[in-house]
Amino acid sequence: MPTMNDVAKLAGVSRGTVSNYVNGVKVKESSQKKIQSAIEQLNYIPNIMARELKMNRSNLVVFIIPSTRTPFFAELTHKMQQALREENFKMLLCNSNNEIKEELEYIQMAKEQKVAGIITISYSDLAPYIMTELPIVSIEKRLSETIPCISADNYSGGKLAAQKLVEKGSKNLLVITRSTYKTEVNYGQRVTGVIDYCEQEGVSYTLFDSRTHEEEFYPELADYIGGLARKGFPYDGIFAVADQYADFCLNILESAKYEIPKDIQIIGFDGGRMYPEQQRFVSSIRQPISEIVQQSVHSLQLILQNKEKKVYQTQYLPVDYLEGITTRRM
Amino acid sequence: MPTMNDVAKLAGVSRGTVSNYVNGVKVKESSQKKIQSAIEQLNYIPNIMARELKMNRSNLVVFIIPSTRTPFFAELTHKMQQALREENFKMLLCNSNNEIKEELEYIQMAKEQKVAGIITISYSDLAPYIMTELPIVSIEKRLSETIPCISADNYSGGKLAAQKLVEKGSKNLLVITRSTYKTEVNYGQRVTGVIDYCEQEGVSYTLFDSRTHEEEFYPELADYIGGLARKGFPYDGIFAVADQYADFCLNILESAKYEIPKDIQIIGFDGGRMYPEQQRFVSSIRQPISEIVQQSVHSLQLILQNKEKKVYQTQYLPVDYLEGITTRRM
Incomplete structure (x- = not known):
């Protein structure tokens, strides 16, 4: 493998000049051309790692x-x-x-x-x-x-979700969240937004707030939604803080023979797709x-x-x- | 920030000995202890980048x-x-x-x-x-x-998909693939597997083989499946080379009021989920x-x-x- 010395020799300049050129330090135009031509002729690869070590920062x-x-x-x-x-x-x-x-x-x-x-x-x-x-x-x-x-803007997103559910006819909302002990995550504002909207507009709502870890959350949610569904599901609108929870509720309620969105409307949060052309996805607040x-x-x-x-x-x-x-x- | 020289000074050894120690070269046991203790006291961070440069390989x-x-x-x-x-x-x-x-x-x-x-x-x-x-x-x-x-094992996966469709009652299969000009990709073996099964077992099949790029493929598939569905969909089983194509067909056929899987069965390939607890996904050949x-x-x-x-x-x-x-x- 050719070295910097080989390049310097072929270009007829000092090793220091080649080093400057490779590291972006200005060199004479005539030297530039000679060095570039030598680099190409020799197929010389500057050692980026060494260069970055010198600059004391990587990319x-x-x-x-x-x-x-x-x-x-x-x-x-x-x-x-x-x-x-x-x-x-x-x-x-x-x-x-x-x-x-x-x-x-x-x-x-x-x-x-x-x-x-x-x-x-x-x-x-x-x-x-x-x-x-x-x-x-x-x-x-x-x-x-x-x-x-x-x-x-999680807060506005929560408000927007509640507004959409209500405008489209839901009157009694279930709000599904999983609050972690890490309260400073802005994510919690999604729920605050929904609640503020409901309070301001006089819409009734119930909060399901789980403290479990993600793995335990799904069985817990299945029990809760499934249990309510068996006795006659008391809500006609659901907001879930993430699309996967909304999708999970959709499946449980459909299995219990509810018609979605006729009987119950659901809005999630994130707006991701399984693949860009996916047609069947839960209504959602899309993150930018x-x-x-x-x-x-x-x-x-x-x-x-x-x-x-x-x-x-x-x-x-x-x-x-x-x-x-x-x-x-x- | 403490340097290697600071470590050497505090440990009472030469800089070379510290360098050897940090780079995994054997040094006297008594020096090892002194250097390690100095490193801890000073909270010295060896420059990994320099070390890897010396070893001529990164991680x-x-x-x-x-x-x-x-x-x-x-x-x-x-x-x-x-x-x-x-x-x-x-x-x-x-x-x-x-x-x-x-x-x-x-x-x-x-x-x-x-x-x-x-x-x-x-x-x-x-x-x-x-x-x-x-x-x-x-x-x-x-x-x-x-x-x-x-x-x-794409070939066996294709065979398995055809076998499952037939065992579960499908008699006339549609095989959906998108063959690229890059023929050496093993992926194509999925289709070969399906076809070999059908030939061996005397099952009738039709191949839909698109040569378009991914973005043009979805509209093309929508036209094709939608067009057939309007005239009475002639197949009772579909194998698609990827789950997203299978999911896309599912949506088009459901929109055209077909009942899946009662009227038409569909099997895709990959077996991924939108999220690990997802309940509603297309039947598939799962990649290991x-x-x-x-x-x-x-x-x-x-x-x-x-x-x-x-x-x-x-x-x-x-x-x-x-x-x-x-x-x-x-």
């Missing part, structure tokens, strides 16, 4: 996500990788499964300057482990006032995935360019209503 | 996948990341969208030894760009005889995702450990039938 960005196994997370991962690539970053994927150990490993890597920065949609409590000088952008969860936080991704990468770039510490407000990005098969068409 | 593995936006790819990505992590690799994700340019960038990185190796489920024709000494494992597509290839992942990582490790060139047979891993909502329960 790797860690993306921490609990899982890629829901349509929302899968689409977010897909678009994040594309957006990072457009900015010449490579994406290191960390499926944290909500376990903090792996996330801490990546934060350690970032401290060693092996990665340029971190974008995280983690629900773990990372704050105590993060030195504020670390380039990090958080999606949905506020970590500290000096870390940019990008979030869908492309905008979340763009804004996250943009914020990371700003941190990398301006080293001074800043105080950030959470950025709330607008959501949309997405009509699926679980609400009445009017 | 990064590139995973190239066309997209993460189908349940199969999302689950494969999730499990691949976990399996790599268990072997102390970090995963660089490359959604290639079937565009070869990005894949070639990563192959270039691999040549520069910035990554340890590549695992790819790409349908691009990478073979001409790959030097055989590059540590690479291919899923589903045979790249060359010196590159391990791991695949689901965990085994594919384990075998791929294992093969990569073998290449990294034994440098000599070997000739590999494609490894076919057994598939399962997964009963969903689109076949009759017997």
Whole structure:
């Protein structure tokens, strides 16, 4: 494999000049041409790793996500990788499964300057482990006032869901959520939005708020919805904080011979699809995935360019209503 | 931040001894203890990047996948990341969208030894760009005889799908595929399996083989299935080479008031779920995702450990039938 010395020899310039050229330091135009021609002739590959070591920063960005196994997370991962690539970053994927150990490993890597920065949609409590000088952008969860936080406007999304259910004829709502002990996640605002709408408009609602982990949640929800369905389901509208919970309710209620959306309307949250052309999906509040991704990468770039510490407000990005098969068409 | 010199000073040994210790070179036991204690006291972080530069290999593995936006790819990505992590690799994700340019960038990185190796489920024709000494494992597509290839047993899966449709009462099958010009992808064997079963058992079948790209395929399929449905759908069983095509057919036929599976049975391929607890999914031939992942990582490790060139047979891993909502329960 040709070395930098081989290039210098063939180009008739010093090794230092080749090194400058390869590392983007300005060299004489005549030298540029000679070096480039020598590089091409020899098929020389500059050692990027050595170059980055010198610059003390890599082009790797860690993306921490609990899982890629829901349509929302899968689409977010897909678009994040594309957006990072457009900015010449490579994406290191960390499926944290909500376990903090792996996330801490990546934060350690970032401290060693092996990665340029971190974008995280983690629900773990990372704050105590993060030195504020670390380039990090958080999606949905506020970590500290000096870390940019990008979030869908969950509160307005909750209000919009309640409004749609009521406009389309539902009068008595069931609100399904799974509140974690991690209260600072903005996600909880979806429920606050629904409740505020109901209080303001005098709509009756019931809150089903589970404290279980994800795996225990589905059997619990099956028992609850299935039990109510056997005695005559008392609600004519359901809001669920995530599409997969809405879809799960749809199946239970259909198995119990309810007609959806005729008897009961359901709206979820996220608006992901199993595949882009999917036709049959639950009505939902769609998160602005492309905008979340763009804004996250943009914020990371700003941190990398301006080293001074800043105080950030959470950025709330607008959501949309997405009509699926679980609400009445009017 | 403490440096290697600080560690050497506090431990009372030379900088070279600390360097040896950090890079895994044997040093005197008494020095080991002093250095370790100094490292802990100073909270010294060895510069992994410099260490890997010296070892001329990183712990990064590139995973190239066309997209993460189908349940199969999302689950494969999730499990691949976990399996790599268990072997102390970090995963660089490359959604290639079937565009070869990005894949070639990563192959270039691999040549520069910035990554340890590549695992790819790409349908691009990478073979001409790959030097055989590059540590690479291919899923589903045979790249060359010196590159391990791991695949689901697509042929047996196709046979199994046809057998299930026939056993459950279908007599006249429609086989939906999208053949690409990239004929060496093992995926095509799914259709060969169905056809061989039908020929052997004297079952009548019709092949719908589209040559369009993915985006044009869905409208084309909608026209075809919708057109047949309007005139009285002539088939009582459908095999589609991927779950998303099967799901798409299900929606078109249900919209045309056919009862599935009573009137028409449908079996897809992959067996992914939108979320692990999903209840309503098409019947399918499930790919052994965990085994594919384990075998791929294992093969990569073998290449990294034994440098000599070997000739590999494609490894076919057994598939399962997964009963969903689109076949009759017997």
